[in-house]
Amino acid sequence: MKLHEYQAKSVFADAGIPTPDSQLAESADEVLSAAESIGYPVAVKAQVQVGGRGKAGGIELVEDDEEAREAADSILGMDLKGYTVERVLVEEAVDFVDELYVGVTMDRGEGKPVAMVSRKGGVNIEEVAEEDPDAIAREHVDPSFGLQPYQARRVVYDAGIDREVAGDVSSVLTTLFSLWDDRDASDTEINPLMVTSDDEVIAADAVMNIDEDALFRQSELAEMEEESYTDDLERKAGEYGFDYVRLEGDVGIIGNGAGLVMTTLDLVDYYGGEPANFLDVGGGAKADRIANALDMVFSDENVESVVFNIFGGITRGDEVAKGINNALEQFDEIPKPVVVRLAGTNAEEGMEILNADLVQVEQTLEEAVQRAVENAQEVQA
Amino acid sequence: MSILVDDDTRVVVQGITGGEGKFHAEQMMEYGTNVVAGAVPGRGGQEVAGVPVYDTVNQAVREENADASVIFVPPAFAADAIFESLDSELDLAVAITEGIPTQDMSKVYKRLSEVDTHLVGPNCPGLITPGEAKLGILPGNIFSSGNVGLVSRSGTLTYQVVDNLTNRGLGQTTAVGIGGDPIIGTSFVDALSLFEEDPETEAVVMCGEIGGEDEEQAAAFIDENMETPVAGFIAGRTAPPGKRMGHAGAIVSGSGTGTAESKIDALNDAGVPVGDTPEEVADNVEELL
Numbered sequence: 001m002k003l004h005e006y007q008a009k010s011v012f013a014d015a016g017i018p019t020p021d022s023q024l025a026e027s028a029d030e031v032l033s034a035a036e037s038i039g040y041p042v043a044v045k046a047q048v049q050v051g052g053r054g055k056a057g058g059i060e061l062v063e064d065d066e067e068a069r070e071a072a073d074s075i076l077g078m079d080l081k082g083y084t085v086e087r088v089l090v091e092e093a094v095d096f097v098d099e100l101y102v103g104v105t106m107d108r109g110e111g112k113p114v115a116m117v118s119r120k121g122g123v124n125i126e127e128v129a130e131e132d133p134d135a136i137a138r139e140h141v142d143p144s145f146g147l148q149p150y151q152a153r154r155v156v157y158d159a160g161i162d163r164e165v166a167g168d169v170s171s172v173l174t175t176l177f178s179l180w181d182d183r184d185a186s187d188t189e190i191n192p193l194m195v196t197s198d199d200e201v202i203a204a205d206a207v208m209n210i211d212e213d214a215l216f217r218q219s220e221l222a223e224m225e226e227e228s229y230t231d232d233l234e235r236k237a238g239e240y241g242f243d244y245v246r247l248e249g250d251v252g253i254i255g256n257g258a259g260l261v262m263t264t265l266d267l268v269d270y271y272g273g274e275p276a277n278f279l280d281v282g283g284g285a286k287a288d289r290i291a292n293a294l295d296m297v298f299s300d301e302n303v304e305s306v307v308f309n310i311f312g313g314i315t316r317g318d319e320v321a322k323g324i325n326n327a328l329e330q331f332d333e334i335p336k337p338v339v340v341r342l343a344g345t346n347a348e349e350g351m352e353i354l355n356a357d358l359v360q361v362e363q364t365l366e367e368a369v370q371r372a373v374e375n376a377q378e379v380q381a
Numbered sequence: 382m383s384i385l386v387d388d389d390t391r392v393v394v395q396g397i398t399g400g401e402g403k404f405h406a407e408q409m410m411e412y413g414t415n416v417v418a419g420a421v422p423g424r425g426g427q428e429v430a431g432v433p434v435y436d437t438v439n440q441a442v443r444e445e446n447a448d449a450s451v452i453f454v455p456p457a458f459a460a461d462a463i464f465e466s467l468d469s470e471l472d473l474a475v476a477i478t479e480g481i482p483t484q485d486m487s488k489v490y491k492r493l494s495e496v497d498t499h500l501v502g503p504n505c506p507g508l509i510t511p512g513e514a515k516l517g518i519l520p521g522n523i524f525s526s527g528n529v530g531l532v533s534r535s536g537t538l539t540y541q542v543v544d545n546l547t548n549r550g551l552g553q554t555t556a557v558g559i560g561g562d563p564i565i566g567t568s569f570v571d572a573l574s575l576f577e578e579d580p581e582t583e584a585v586v587m588c589g590e591i592g593g594e595d596e597e598q599a600a601a602f603i604d605e606n607m608e609t610p611v612a613g614f615i616a617g618r619t620a621p622p623g624k625r626m627g628h629a630g631a632i633v634s635g636s637g638t639g640t641a642e643s644k645i646d647a648l649n650d651a652g653v654p655v656g657d658t659p660e661e662v663a664d665n666v667e668e669l670l
Binding site: 106108109111112113142143144181184186211213214216217243245247255256257258259260261262263265266267268269270275278280283311312313314343344345364365366 | 481485491518519535536539540588590614618619625627
């Protein structure tokens with residue numbers, strides 16, 4: 001779960017990390033009154049959960065009312081990488097002399113958290129990591145002991161941070177690690193951490209992503225969750241609780257288990273088709289869930305053909321067959337041809353239940369995928 | 382022979398009083414697994430699925446000589462249950478639970494380096510030595526006994542590939558589903574080194590997927606340390622960068638590592654043929670044997 005910048009900033013500020021004065025605004029008038037109370041110049045920043053907002057025109061620095069209104073008009077309502085901007089953060093523009101980077105994340109290869117500091121803040125840190133990895137100092141942390149003060153100092157000095165601000169940067173990093181640890185974050189990040197001419201440090205941006213699996217013990221953060229989808233299909237998938245990714249092709253794919261569904265996508269591609277989606281119904285899906293999955297894939301106007309690939313372990317073939325029958329019997333005419341392949345637990349029972357007038361049945365994964373690809377190609381021809 | 386489990390393995394099921402725990406304890410016993418006890422705090426003295434339940438894993442070790450655990454404990458308590466298995470000095474702990482917080486697993490991972498227990502999982506289907514024992518939720522009927530080892534990050538993909546093998550008469554020594562979470566116990570390298578030491582395993586199938594660098598590390602290990610031939614499969618060739626496909630690990634960062642291509646290249650360079658389809662994996666195994 002991603003927090004918005006304004007949410008992450010309030011969490012950071014509550015923990016004692018210095019942040020600029022700011023207010024949330026939903027209209028041009030609110031932007032103007034916020035700017036007035038903060039005092040110009042201010043930054044007007046789109047609150048959508050995507051990276052690279054500045055480059056995409058979602059952040060503007062304004063000097064007066066006229067510029068503020070123009071910025072509000074251009075940013076509010078704009079489409080930023082598929083998301084509509086509904087709110088902006090109006091923020092005191094910090095007069096800085098330097099921009100740093102500080103962050104904490106999980107190094108999955110090591111199985112340990114890692115604290116990072118760099119002098120090269122204010123730019124795309126992924127690019128820095130790629131082109132000049134030595135510019136980012138790193139310190140792995142023992143998860144059972146947490147970030148020790150000497151480690152915070154070590155990573156800060158290793159990064160070449162000026163002695164005048166090193167103490168403050170260490171303290172920000174220590175707080176950032178505590179937040180990461182206490183709040184079950186997957187990432188906490190400040191980029192840039194601005195340094196003023198008075199040697200103060202201020203968090204000019206704030207990133208905080210929370211481990212979805214830990215939300216059960218982070219109720220305060222769970223309440224901040226705001227659903228955001230790029231289209232109606234993703235919204236529907238969220239409501240049904242599916243792992244779903246929309247793709248560009250025309251062969252709709254439904255299966256159980258991430259690895260097997262990915263394999264089905266790969267085979268569609270291998271046999272000359274184009275996958276329309278990734279849809280994992282998960283383990284132990286009952287009939288209604290299967291019907292919901294079909295509803296999702298049929299709702300995608302790009303889909304010309306559907307393939308169902310179920311290999312039952314926990315999931316039972318008879319339940320899957322019932323779900324497919326229930327979903328398809330509602331139609332006078334099946335909207336897209338459906339190929340079904342059932343294997344594993346109760347597959348034989350499933351095959352007997354399956355209404356053979358409504359679907360095409362194949363015995364193997366390879367045959368099922370080839371048939372579905374042919375179905376889609378026939379529509380195109 | 383086999384790795385990690387056989388018909389001597391004495392299993393304690395942590396969480397046996399829950400729906401999943403009870404159902405799969407019964408399924409495991411039906412398959413022939415030697416399930417000797419359950420462990421559920423506060424439920425000691427009861428009997429479930431015909432085996433005695435103890436309050437702690439320690440008691441199950443003391444009273445029933447349990448040497449392996451299978452964990453069906455809800456995510457909030459699962460890391461604690463794993464710690465309990467490690468602290469009870471079991472040879473093997475298999476964590477089926479899905480959705481354990483990553484920070485909890487980070488602490489478990491640290492502890493693993495200090496003990497001798499093998500942890501398989503979490504978020505995995507478990508493992509099976511066909512004809513002897515299964516620890517987990519795998520459908521036993523698709524497996525057959527033979528000389529091919531299998532290690533996979535994905536449950537249902539394991540079933541698919543095993544089906545392709547079994548249909549050709551290619552039976553398995555042991556099949557291990559290691560799970561697709563970002564932090565897991567037994568890695569590809571761990572399982573491959575166990576298969577390498579097993580005299581009856583004459584070829585190994587390794588099923589990987591996009592995300593992380595575990596497959597690249599496995600390729601380096603195979604290149605340097607393995608005599609036993611390995612056939613590979615990588616899921617997620619068509620996955621778009623930046624999107625997460627189900628498994629926490631199955632995300633392509635877009636920076637060149639962790640992609641299907643980089644994994645396939647690394648495996649090919651280590652002399653591992655990577656099939657385009659599960660059927661082709663079975664073809665490759667036949668050729669390697």
